[in-house]
Every structure is written in structure tokens, then in C-alpha cells.
Amino acid sequence: MKVQLNKINQQSQSALKPPFALVTLKSEQQLEAGDDISTWLQLTKYRSQKNYAVFDKERYAFSERIFFKGKQVGNYIEITKNADAELIKSYRQYINNIYQNSTLNWLYYPLLTGDRSEMSFSQKEELQQFGISHLLAISGLHIGLMFSIGFFITRTIMSCLNFMVKPWTQQLNLSQIYALGGFLLAFSYVYLSGFIVSATRALLMLGCYLVIYFYAKQALRWRSILFALVCVLLIDPFSLLNPGLYFSFTAVVIIFWVLSVISFSAIGLVAIIKTLIILQIALFIGLLPLSLYYFNGVSVIGLAVNLVAIPILGFIIMPSLVLFSVMSLLLDVSSLIGVFDYLLQYAYRSLTLLPVEYRWIDTATFSLQWLISSYLTIFIVCFTPWRLMGCFPIAVSFFDYYLQPKPVWQLDVFDVGHGTMVLVSKQGKGFIYDLGPVYFNTYTRINNTLVPYLTSKGIETEVTLISHMDKDHVGGLAHWLQHGYHHTFSLLHPNGPEQGCKAGKYSFYNLMITVHEPAEYLQTENDNSCVVHISDGTFSVLLPGDISAKREAQLLARQNGLKSTVLLSPHHGSNTSSSDLFIKAVSPEVVIHSTAYKGQWQLPHRQVVARFADHNVLQYTTAAHGQINIAFYQHEYTINLARYDESYWFLKD
Incomplete structure (x- = not known):
């Protein structure tokens, strides 16, 4: 529940602008809005996932002075009624x-x-x-x-x-x-x-x-x-x-x-x-x-x-x-x-x-630049005698937008906590790899992250691939289908996502997508993950799901389609994966760990981080950096981090 913190360590807080926290309390007595509660709380700074072009929960929480999350420590709790709240x-x-x-x-x-x-x-x-x-x-x-x-x-x-x-x-x-x-x-x-x-x-x-x-x-x-x-x-x-x-x-x-x-x-x-x-x-x-x-x-x-x-x-x-x-x-x-x-x-x-x-x-994303230029135009037209000059701000924004170089294709790894949700897009068309986790068998990142992002960027999804049926990868399936994306499974899951993916080579708007053959003699769901390689001939991305070192060894034995510019770390950076030989064979310049902030498994594992560091690989984690966008141009690529690009200075620390 949301609570107002009147005292912290027996020190009274501002009555005019009190801080708030989202907390979990244990009480046999029925709690109602307005109750005054005395108890002990363990507080941590409020933090949530950070993604581009979607509702920013951290910024909203800050504007509402929700600075903390907390849980009750011990069993002491005292509840009294508040007269104003009762009215x-x-x-x-x-x-x-x-x-x-x-x-x-x-x-x-x-x-x-x-x-x-x-x-x-x-x-x-x-x-x-x-x-x-x-x-x-x-x-x-x-x-x-x-x-x-x-x-x-x-x-x-x-x-x-x-x-x-x-x-x-x-x-x-x-x-x-x-x-x-x-x-x-x-x-x-x-x-x-x-x-x-x-x-x-x-x-x-x-x-x-x-x-x-x-x-x-x-x-x-x-x-x-x-x-x-x-x-x-x-x-x-x-x-x-x-x-x-x-x-x-x-x-x-x-x-x-x-x-x-x-x-x-x-x-x-x-x-x-x-x-x-x-x-x-x-x-x-x-x-x-x-x-x-x-x-x-x-x-x-x-x-x-x-x-x-x-x-x-x-x-x-x-x-x-x-x-x-x-x-x-x-x-x-x-x-x-x-x-x-x-x-x-x-x-x-x-x-x-x-x-x-x-x-x-x-509509697609309406940037801050377009917002400012629109109101400059309105101001000039309505409040100055030089109305024709109102065309100038809009013209500047128009030429700035069309003269800026556009990426040939892009990779987006969303910040979804412990799970995987990846988008590869080109020419306004999208390829989805995994649909993120599900919480309490109800809540997913489809409605508040993936669909709003696709809408804001004007991306039409044509292909969806599920690496395997673990809940942190397929959790958003039901909501995805509710949005009418059944047809996107027909290419790589002709028998449904539950039956695994169809191996082969496919062209996606001049991107070559290679879906590797399934595992041999390995019975675990993780090792049967669909391993996908995407390349434009110059730059490439490898999406390996949750494979372990055993499946990595099988892929190495086939000696093809592994070398990549960008690697999504296998099994979220678990120490059961990312062997030295595998890292050497893929030879990535960048590795992305899709992990939860201070998650229970503490991923990526420190030994995995060390192994990538030994190979001089740039490492990014969604937990620390938020959504990670890599824009591929003809001869270069740029890395964009949501937590750094879209956070104000007072929210970055």
C-alpha cells in the first residue's frame, strides 16, 4: 500500500511535503485509508524498470514523492484512526x-x-x-x-x-x-x-x-x-x-x-x-x-x-x-x-x-523538439505581428528530422526484470524474440511496455518467436494473443509456440535470420531454447535463449553461424553458460545481460562478468541501464541506454 511517512527514526518529516513509500505490512486488524500506523520498516529507494517511449513509473513516483519501497520488520504495529481521514x-x-x-x-x-x-x-x-x-x-x-x-x-x-x-x-x-x-x-x-x-x-x-x-x-x-x-x-x-x-x-x-x-x-x-x-x-x-x-x-x-x-x-x-x-x-x-x-x-x-x-x-513518437517547435509556432502566430515567421520553428524541426541519418535496423532489449523480451526492427517491421515474464500468473510487460513501444515507434510486428516455454520468456503470450498477434507465429511456430521453433534460414527485409537446429540428446527446457542469429552482412546479433554450456558445445561442434557483433548472454548471465570457448567463438563486441535489479539469483554471475571482461567485451545489463537500444548504420552502430538517456540528473543516482 501507499503510505505517508510522518516520522523516520523518530524524526518528524515535513507536514507540507511528506515523503511516501510503497510498503508491505502484516496486520490482523483491518487497515483503512487514513489510519495512523506505527511500525518498523526496512526502506529501499524506489526503483522500477526503465524503457523508452512508455510510461515512466520512476519519474511519476518521484513527482508524487514516492521515494521508497519498504517491508515491515518484526511484528510490532500500532494502528489509530485519523479524524480528518474519517471525515x-x-x-x-x-x-x-x-x-x-x-x-x-x-x-x-x-x-x-x-x-x-x-x-x-x-x-x-x-x-x-x-x-x-x-x-x-x-x-x-x-x-x-x-x-x-x-x-x-x-x-x-x-x-x-x-x-x-x-x-x-x-x-x-x-x-x-x-x-x-x-x-x-x-x-x-x-x-x-x-x-x-x-x-x-x-x-x-x-x-x-x-x-x-x-x-x-x-x-x-x-x-x-x-x-x-x-x-x-x-x-x-x-x-x-x-x-x-x-x-x-x-x-x-x-x-x-x-x-x-x-x-x-x-x-x-x-x-x-x-x-x-x-x-x-x-x-x-x-x-x-x-x-x-x-x-x-x-x-x-x-x-x-x-x-x-x-x-x-x-x-x-x-x-x-x-x-x-x-x-x-x-x-x-x-x-x-x-x-x-x-x-x-x-x-x-x-x-x-x-x-x-x-x-x-x-500516433508515432512526438518528440520534445516537435513539442517546443509547435508551441513556438502557436506563440508567433497568436501573439506577434510576424505571423509568417511561425513557419520557421516547424521548418527547422522538419529539416532536422529528415537530414539526420537513420539506422538501417535496430535491436531493442527491454528492461523486464528477470526475463527476456527482444525486438529487431527494420523499415517499420518487427521481429519479436520472447515475450517477457509473468508475475502472479496475471501481470506481464506486454500491455505497458511492448505494445506501447511498438505503437509509439509505428512498428508492425510480422514475426514472433518463443525461445522456450519458461515463464520468464513466454509469460506475456496470453496478452500478446489478446492483442491479435496470432498470425505472427505462422512462420517459425507453424504448430504453435508450445511445439518449438522451425529451424532454417529466413529473409526479413534483407536481414538474414538463421534459426539453429534443436538440441541433440539434451532433455532440459533451457537447452532446447531456439538459438537465433540475425545478420545484415556487416553486423550481427546472436540470441541464444537459456542454453547451458552443454548446448554451447553442440553449437561449437557445428562451427557455423555463431560469430556476432552483439550477444544476448545465455541464461541471463548464469554461470552454467557463457563458457570461454563459446565466448571466443562468438567473439562479440557487446554483450547484453537481461536481468532483474538485485534479483534473487544475483545475475549476471561475477565469474561470467569476469570471463567476458577477459575477452574485452563491452557489457551492459538491463537492471543497471534499462532498455538497451542498438542502432545499426551502414558502417557503424550506436548504443543507447534508457536509464541514462531518459532520466533526469536527480533520478540517475
């Missing part, structure tokens, strides 16, 4: 009780509480495809809505009590009172959501805007943005690592800019609709580079859906949910909620009738 828990239970019989309870509950833990993955994915997942993340939109509701409630109450409060309100600015009422409701909303990061940031922006609105005389909008940004960064400079910061502030800038250039010559429903359409188009265009950079894709129908969804959320859903929640304190409003739920459910079901292919488009 939030009671509120969430209250909301859940009101809407638990509703079909769209999964939508109402997170809107009112900020807790999305009860949503299924498919529901979250569906909202992302429609381009409306931001509607469930408590942010500026929700804080603004709650402020508006509180503002109008306060104004209505003050109007109803006008005859009682008029004598002493004549000296006050009623707008400030209304705004205070709105801010208090927004603050209560953020408090009951548990002060989640996005909500707290939006509340801070609202506070800055209100202060400047009532006390400043010029540059209201832009000054409030700058003040809010400074406050956010003073509180937590590392919020710069959070994509939400860029989305929220960019959205506010876009809204302020649109409102500053639109002339409000007409008033009425048509004018409001026109303004909303212009705002939504501007937000879609302005946030598109961020969406491509962080999510490698964009919702095709997001623009149209948001034109309808945001007004419905702002004028119907949120006010109705707040009203139902308050009325439920005094009355039974289940029938009203039932009618509301039925109508909204009908509208949502109509939306789900849209085919999946029209909802979301996956």
Missing part, C-alpha cells in the same frame, strides 16, 4: 450510498469525490477514447463549477435575506462576499477530495485570480496566471514533472487569449454557443501537441464530444449532483436520481455506439 471517508461513503443503485455510479462518485479507484480500466480507456477523461480529473473545470455554484448560492441567500442584512452590507462589497462563498465551496470540495494535486493546483489558481481581480487594476488575466504558476512552483518545484501542470496552465492561457480576442457584440444563446465552439476548437488545437507528446495519440471525436459534454457537465450534471447530495440529507430523492440516471445513461450508451476506430488515433 473524508464518511463523506465518500455518504456519496456512494446515494448513488450506489445508479447505473452510472462509476461516473458520479469520482466527480463528487475525486476518487477514481472504483473505475474499471475499460471505463477509463473508453473516456480517453472519447476525449473526455479530463472531465473526471478534478481540475480547473470542476473547481470553477463549484465556485460558480457557491457564488450563486451565496448571492441567492443574500438576496433572500436582504431585508435582514441590508443595514450592515451597505458598507461591504457584495461581490467579494459572493466570491468568498464560492471559494469556500470550492475549498470544501478540494478538502473532501483529499487535496489531490490537480484540485489543489486549480484552487490555488482560483485564489490568485480572485485576489488580483479585487485588488489589481491592470493585466488581470496574465498576472493571475503568473502568480499562480509561481505559487505552485514555490510549493513544489518538481510539479514541473507532472503533465497536468502543462495541460491546466496551457488551457487557462488559451481560454484567456480567446476571451481577449473575441468581441462580445451580441448577447444570447447563439452568441454563447458560438463562444463555446470557438473555445473548444482553440483548446483542441492548443492542447494537441501536449496530447501527442504525452499520450502518443489524439481523440478523433474529442472536439465534437466536448462541445456537448462540457456544457452538459457544467449546467446539468454537476449542479444536479450537488443538489441531489444536499437534498438527500433531508429527503428521499432516489426517484429523481433514477430519472436523471436513466436519461444520462441513454445519452452515454448512444455515444458508445460509435466504432472504436473512430474514437482514438495512435
Whole structure:
């Protein structure tokens, strides 16, 4: 579970910015969110796998101040209840009780509480495809809505009590009172959501805007943005690592800019609709580079859906949910909620009738260079008189991309812990060697590593080969098949991956792939691994699976197809493999050990490391270096290491 560390070695930690840890605890008492726990923990630095072009868990953990992993030492544990947590828990239970019989309870509950833990993955994915997942993340939109509701409630109450409060309100600015009422409701909303990061940031922006609105005389909008940004960064400079910061502030800038250039010559429903359409188009265009950079894709129908969804959320859903929640304190409003739920459910079901292919488009990697050049272009076009110069940043990025030399083919060894997952790619086509491990018979690296990487790089997999049926090599098979890759086994596993691979020589876009004959008189699964040699005539790669020294001796006896530029160490660097004679025969310039960080087998074995060192072979391990990419050019190759290329300086140590 995720815990906040209030004391370490009896020393109190920062209450404003406490560190967190993911820990394992032993307790006979039921643990609940918000409990105060005293126990002894053995802490280690938080660390996870590191791969290119996929979700960076280490960076996310750091931005959320999750600095440690830990396990309980001994049996001492003391648990007490926390009053603030009990209030939030009671509120969430209250909301859940009101809407638990509703079909769209999964939508109402997170809107009112900020807790999305009860949503299924498919529901979250569906909202992302429609381009409306931001509607469930408590942010500026929700804080603004709650402020508006509180503002109008306060104004209505003050109007109803006008005859009682008029004598002493004549000296006050009623707008400030209304705004205070709105801010208090927004603050209560953020408090009951548990002060989640996005909500707290939006509340801070609202506070800055209100202060400047009532006390400043010029540059209201832009000054409030700058003040809010400074406050956010003073509180937590590392919020710069959070994509939400860029989305929220960019959205506010876009809204302020649109409102500053639109002339409000007409008033009425048509004018409001026109303004909303212009705002939504501007937000879609302005946030598109961020969406491509962080999510490698964009919702095709997001623009149209948001034109309808945001007004419905702002004028119907949120006010109705707040009203139902308050009325439920005094009355039974289940029938009203039932009618509301039925109508909204009908509208949502109509939306789900849209085919999946029209909802979301996956794109190739959108680099930081393209992100910066896109916003430079937008800035020049929108804020300077030299609009034609807006073509310059895009043109520079375009020529830089196309003039850079491109590799002829590439080898990627993914960081999957103790296991093997390898991709060989050329001309946008992929050859997969092994599918990585499976954990608890459920969790694999297919969904969060391999498939996202293939999508981001625009690689179409044509061939898959399984070296042998050990779980650390074939663990992702079920998930791989779920993604529709059955056909990729037809070339080398015509009878299925369980029956072993088909030996022979194959051409893969002018790469020669040699699958060696199976082992003779060796009964172990490891020694029956499919040994594959891939060559372009100049550079080559040898993938030997988990073979031992016995199978290595058989390969040496055949005296062909072993010499390689790059070797994936047999059996992850185990001392049962990588004999001196085998290393000498392969004569690699580079060896890659696919291993787990501080794994239980402590691989690669120190004697194996020493043997490769004796042959002057460059050694890399996925545990230490993350995903290893080797790009082969016509006359040279380059080695790229994910943990060094994509880690900030404060995360490398």
C-alpha cells in the first residue's frame, strides 16, 4: 500500500511535503485509508524498470514523492484512526450510498469525490477514447463549477435575506462576499477530495485570480496566471514533472487569449454557443501537441464530444449532483436520481455506439523538439505581428528530422526484470524474440511496455518467436494473443509456440535470420531454447535463449553461424553458460545481460562478468541501464541506454 511517512527514526518529516513509500505490512486488524500506523520498516529507494517511449513509473513516483519501497520488520504495529481521514471517508461513503443503485455510479462518485479507484480500466480507456477523461480529473473545470455554484448560492441567500442584512452590507462589497462563498465551496470540495494535486493546483489558481481581480487594476488575466504558476512552483518545484501542470496552465492561457480576442457584440444563446465552439476548437488545437507528446495519440471525436459534454457537465450534471447530495440529507430523492440516471445513461450508451476506430488515433513518437517547435509556432502566430515567421520553428524541426541519418535496423532489449523480451526492427517491421515474464500468473510487460513501444515507434510486428516455454520468456503470450498477434507465429511456430521453433534460414527485409537446429540428446527446457542469429552482412546479433554450456558445445561442434557483433548472454548471465570457448567463438563486441535489479539469483554471475571482461567485451545489463537500444548504420552502430538517456540528473543516482 501507499503510505505517508510522518516520522523516520523518530524524526518528524515535513507536514507540507511528506515523503511516501510503497510498503508491505502484516496486520490482523483491518487497515483503512487514513489510519495512523506505527511500525518498523526496512526502506529501499524506489526503483522500477526503465524503457523508452512508455510510461515512466520512476519519474511519476518521484513527482508524487514516492521515494521508497519498504517491508515491515518484526511484528510490532500500532494502528489509530485519523479524524480528518474519517471525515473524508464518511463523506465518500455518504456519496456512494446515494448513488450506489445508479447505473452510472462509476461516473458520479469520482466527480463528487475525486476518487477514481472504483473505475474499471475499460471505463477509463473508453473516456480517453472519447476525449473526455479530463472531465473526471478534478481540475480547473470542476473547481470553477463549484465556485460558480457557491457564488450563486451565496448571492441567492443574500438576496433572500436582504431585508435582514441590508443595514450592515451597505458598507461591504457584495461581490467579494459572493466570491468568498464560492471559494469556500470550492475549498470544501478540494478538502473532501483529499487535496489531490490537480484540485489543489486549480484552487490555488482560483485564489490568485480572485485576489488580483479585487485588488489589481491592470493585466488581470496574465498576472493571475503568473502568480499562480509561481505559487505552485514555490510549493513544489518538481510539479514541473507532472503533465497536468502543462495541460491546466496551457488551457487557462488559451481560454484567456480567446476571451481577449473575441468581441462580445451580441448577447444570447447563439452568441454563447458560438463562444463555446470557438473555445473548444482553440483548446483542441492548443492542447494537441501536449496530447501527442504525452499520450502518443489524439481523440478523433474529442472536439465534437466536448462541445456537448462540457456544457452538459457544467449546467446539468454537476449542479444536479450537488443538489441531489444536499437534498438527500433531508429527503428521499432516489426517484429523481433514477430519472436523471436513466436519461444520462441513454445519452452515454448512444455515444458508445460509435466504432472504436473512430474514437482514438495512435500516433508515432512526438518528440520534445516537435513539442517546443509547435508551441513556438502557436506563440508567433497568436501573439506577434510576424505571423509568417511561425513557419520557421516547424521548418527547422522538419529539416532536422529528415537530414539526420537513420539506422538501417535496430535491436531493442527491454528492461523486464528477470526475463527476456527482444525486438529487431527494420523499415517499420518487427521481429519479436520472447515475450517477457509473468508475475502472479496475471501481470506481464506486454500491455505497458511492448505494445506501447511498438505503437509509439509505428512498428508492425510480422514475426514472433518463443525461445522456450519458461515463464520468464513466454509469460506475456496470453496478452500478446489478446492483442491479435496470432498470425505472427505462422512462420517459425507453424504448430504453435508450445511445439518449438522451425529451424532454417529466413529473409526479413534483407536481414538474414538463421534459426539453429534443436538440441541433440539434451532433455532440459533451457537447452532446447531456439538459438537465433540475425545478420545484415556487416553486423550481427546472436540470441541464444537459456542454453547451458552443454548446448554451447553442440553449437561449437557445428562451427557455423555463431560469430556476432552483439550477444544476448545465455541464461541471463548464469554461470552454467557463457563458457570461454563459446565466448571466443562468438567473439562479440557487446554483450547484453537481461536481468532483474538485485534479483534473487544475483545475475549476471561475477565469474561470467569476469570471463567476458577477459575477452574485452563491452557489457551492459538491463537492471543497471534499462532498455538497451542498438542502432545499426551502414558502417557503424550506436548504443543507447534508457536509464541514462531518459532520466533526469536527480533520478540517475
